Amino acid sequence: MFTQDGIVTKEMFESSLPSPQRRRKGPYAVMECYQKIPCNPCRTSCKFGALQATDDLNALPVRDAEKCTGCGACVSACPGLACFIIDETYSEWEAAIRIPYEMLPLPKEGEKVDGLNRAGVPVAEVRVLKVQAGKILDKTNVVTIAVPKKYLYDIRNIAVRRKEHG
């Protein structure tokens, strides 16, 4: 159970996906944040009004997929590292997923890394498409990986195979 192992279930994940039509249009954000905590940087970081404004600091974030451009501003702003960007239009059998990544070494573009599931177990080899590590991200770097679509729910982390000083 989620409150016992901290692992977002497949049902929870699927319930926060946009409509099938929207999913075919391009990148969208998913907020894997299912507990009412006093927190709002995702809401204040979104420039497109995709996250409902509310006075309740404890409200769960609700993303309006029609307004969400998949820009990714929320990914590095979220202190819970709970915002991800999914682009199912990347290729026929792969989705591009943007994940927040605060570990070293950073992967390189094009590098093959282990795709880890929600319990940290490697489940597939994934390709790094892009690494964003600019100053404004303030060390919450954002790594885009190409993930086989059948692992859309599973893969949420990566392990770089090289040792430090990469």
Add this chain to the structure above:
Amino acid sequence: MLFSDLVVIGGGPAGMSAALAAAGHGIKVTLLERMESLGGQLVKQTHRFFGSESEYAGTRGIRIADILREKVESNRLIDCRRGSTALGIYEDGVVTFEEGTQYKKVNMDRLVVATGASEKMLVFEGNDLPGVYGAGAVQTLMNLYGVLPGRKVLMVGAGNIGLIVTYQLLQAGVRVAAIVDAADHIGGYLVHASKVRRCGVPVLLGTTIRAALGTTEVEGAVIQKLDSHFHPIPGTEQRLDVDTVCLSVGLSPLTELLRLAGCKMRYIPALGGFVPVHNSYMQTSRSDIFVAGDASCVEEASSAMMEGAIAGLSAAISLHVPSAGILEQRERRIRELAALRAGDVGAKIRNGLAVMAD
């Protein structure tokens, strides 16, 4: 003897916010901080904070400490005394403190106590072995001095501090064998739990540490399952190959000074143990003494900053200094604090405060 309208003890987020709020209304403040630099717990926190964006959420703790420190140090009304440990509070309004090798006194009209909290210890065999640390010490070693506490760690406690320190250990390249917690659910924020889970760290609930093994240092640990009455279940002992045990089993408010001053105390577990009874203005049973932050109830930095501001404003108000908008400002802070605690995770604090108001 020094004289000051307001003395603030503790230069963490609560104390700094109290000093700034009062100085903002023309009050002369003396701020006593026992460490050589201001910031309290914040200086060890490399992760982004939760809370409201207006209260620096999304900003890393160390950055918040810098922002507050700059404001305090550049404020001419605040006499900021670092390396100064408050020792006593007397009925006639004298606060004594040790500064370097000198014993000094300051005469105050109002006092804000924002001394924070201290870590709780856990009783188990071998808990005195080198290699058994509190989470605060692990954070100090890693994040302040850049020293790794060990290579493989057992974390005891799945509250926010246990989860966050686990994550920081992983970032430093240390392996964490497991997080154990006696409770049947994860006490910390689940987003933090998800974060360490996807790095492969198991969270073992209904489980405790029975022993740290080794003769001169930690060479392993024994964990054991607990039944629903928290009794160890025989035969479920498991040995873990670790060289470090990190305890994050809660904090208790540091309130000796308040006790000494004769402030009414009450034991309220939801607030962290013995806490000074106080009202929504952060005023204790002694009308000239206010309290803020973890010393009033163990919570978090966002609430500590709000409480600090409320305490500083209340002290200013009680000094009858006419200052425009001060009452409204305090009301606004009180409303913000209530909003912060309005959710599921704030229920414990709300209940604790309700007990206190009884």
